[in-house]
Amino acid sequence: MIRIESAEDPRIAPYRAIRERDLVGREGRFIAEGKVVLNVLFSARRFEVESALILESRLSGMAATLALAPAEMPVYVASQEVMDAIAGFHIHRGVLALGRRRDGGGMDALLASLPEDALVVALVGISNHDNVGAIFRNAAAFEADAVLLDASSCDPLYRKAIRVSVGAVLKVPFATAPDETSLFDTLARYGFTQIALSPGGAEEIGDFRRAGRTALYLGTEGEGLPTTLMARMKTMRIAMSDSFDSLNVAAASAIALHRLWRGR
Template identity: 65%
Template sequence: MDIIRIDDPGDSRIAAYRDIRERDLVGRQGRFIAEGKVVLDVLLDSIRFRSESILLLENRLPGLSRILSKASPGLPVYVASGPVINGITGFHMHRGILAIGRRAEETTADRLLRSLPERALVVVLVGIANHDNVGAIFRNAAAFQANAVLLDRTCCDPLYRKAIRVSVGAALKVPFATFDTETTLATNLDSHGFSRLAFSPRGTEDLRHIRRTDRLALYFGSEGEGLPTELLATMKTARIPIAGDFDSLNVAATSAIALHHFTVGDL
């Protein structure tokens, strides 16, 4: 790696980091922003994603020697003072650790499903556009060893800066793919031997009474609206019992309970 001092927020070498609160690199030449020590560690360990450069607050450099030792030769590591970094990013960067990563070649849901082991658990997200929820669900997927996450085109990209940060780097660990239509995905899941289970407050079966199949896909929908009624009608549905005078759980909390239920014996 190459340590490079930056003294001017307008330096062209760090242009990709500029004003990241107002814009995100997702969709720009396959780049994304990784933020924080844990996420940087995951990125530098990743096989699927590679780092393009790192930007650090100068006082963070000494404490990152172990992590930075994994950086590839010649990787630019830009170092700057607090005021300069704040001028670059457009806000107070108290974490002081940023990196630019490049996404791997996008795979298809069918190809990803084909690569999974005989016993596999898949998370399917429909209409979840909130960065915090997507990041938290990826964190739960990693914690409970889900094999993949599949997202429809209306979901938040897991590589948004905030989604990666909330996931604590899990969005860089758990394989994922997007799909175009629920019908196509259902066909793919069926062809690869997956049973499907959708979660809804209106679910017909109590989660506590549902047993795991070897290949299982768990469906989760957006806050408020949840999964579309027509989609729920195509598969078994589950509910998590809660107090009768309360409406529902947050979707991230729901995913944590569901994933724990189906993986506790495998951990």
Template identity: 50%
Template sequence: MDSLEAAQAEALLRPYIGVRERDLLRGDATGDGVFIAEGEVVVRVLVQRGRFAVRSLLLEARRVEPLRDVIDALPESVPVYVVPQSVMDGIVGFAIHRGILALGSRGVPLTPSELLGGQAEGKPELLVGLVGLANHDNVGSIFRSAAAFGVRGVLLDDTSCDPLYRKAIRVSVGGALVVPFARSESATAMLDAIEAHGWEPIALTPRGEETFGNLGKACSRRVLLMGTEGEGLPDHVLTRARRVRIDMEPTLDSLNVAVATGIAIYEATQGMRAHARR
């Protein structure tokens, strides 16, 4: 662990400075190929899963002991900056109650083809494809559910938000650091890739001709396509997919998109879990 001198601080801690203001200004991505993870649970996932390289940790002094095992698991080359709470708040621009931040490297993004290719022989698998999901809470929550149910990965169109945005990672409780994802340049390109790799696109829509319960377990490789709550999936996506609805009361409302995705993932992976137990 380094003991910080004032002269070093500004340069070393630059990626952490004004985290919140940057969030507000840019609305997406921390840029520069890095992302910020916050809180003990999320930073544990980041370090222990090892999917992304850790560049540094920034800890409030009393957070060091509870994280001792995590710190010991880091390569020696990764600096751990320890500061008083007041200094931390000053650096990041707001009160970080959890006092634990990490800077991760995004690395080289996966391509949709990499995510869709190379399937294990005969094993049923599920991907989720997001179209137009711009809300970090919803995308974070979807990654959390995807992790909980063993979804193989998430495809994003160009208008969906960044899963490595600080709040999305936090809401995902680390799911965004675990479940692989890849971005397509458009929803059309996403569908092209899905078809080219022989996966079955399943569109969740209130206008679906069949209910989820009737979907059956025949196809072993499915992509569950989700659109926004208001507009839903665009017609040009719906026409290229099998359209399925969640059976609910006809009188009121739709579901929150993160809840609907959770239900759909749960339904679609039940067959997979049954298969795995066989």
């Protein structure tokens, strides 16, 4: 437990100006916020944890969570004033940790490790942090085995995506592909049946029965999935009102993943 008295203390440099940190070279590091997320982080095998930064007034409630962390992890403690000066804005919850991604070997290693009846979610062009976080949360709730993202989708380790996911991005394994063509080709090589969720889909998602490995593609709300990509797979729709046929992509993922859940 190390008391921090100044925002300039070099030991807490990675916590400085948190809002800007998503934009510049993070070298695999990320900021996790909140007790629930820290519980997930400290239990996750795919991530290392470098330190925690806790508001002094929150410390007493954090004992059980901090007990999950590696014994050698430094816990920095700061007053509200110092913490806000470090972060660059008012840190309401006062519970932060600095994690680092371990090298997992990329998409091939991830896909090779999945079971024979795996379900993966494939995101193409989902650049909104809230949507990516919300999709991961739904993927965790309905036990998808992995999430794959093309390079134009947002990094799941962005602070806001982690927060919205309530830690699910630290729980559901993910990997990134350079583009949707390599995503499709790699999934095909690993024996995945690939289906696209689209408002104009040919079949009802509720009628689809999983057999073997399945990949569910989700695209942006505006443009949707690229037509050249959809031409290569079965397209599925969620039937809804004719007069308001507009569903947020995270809401659509909730409905589809609930339908595809093997626990059903």
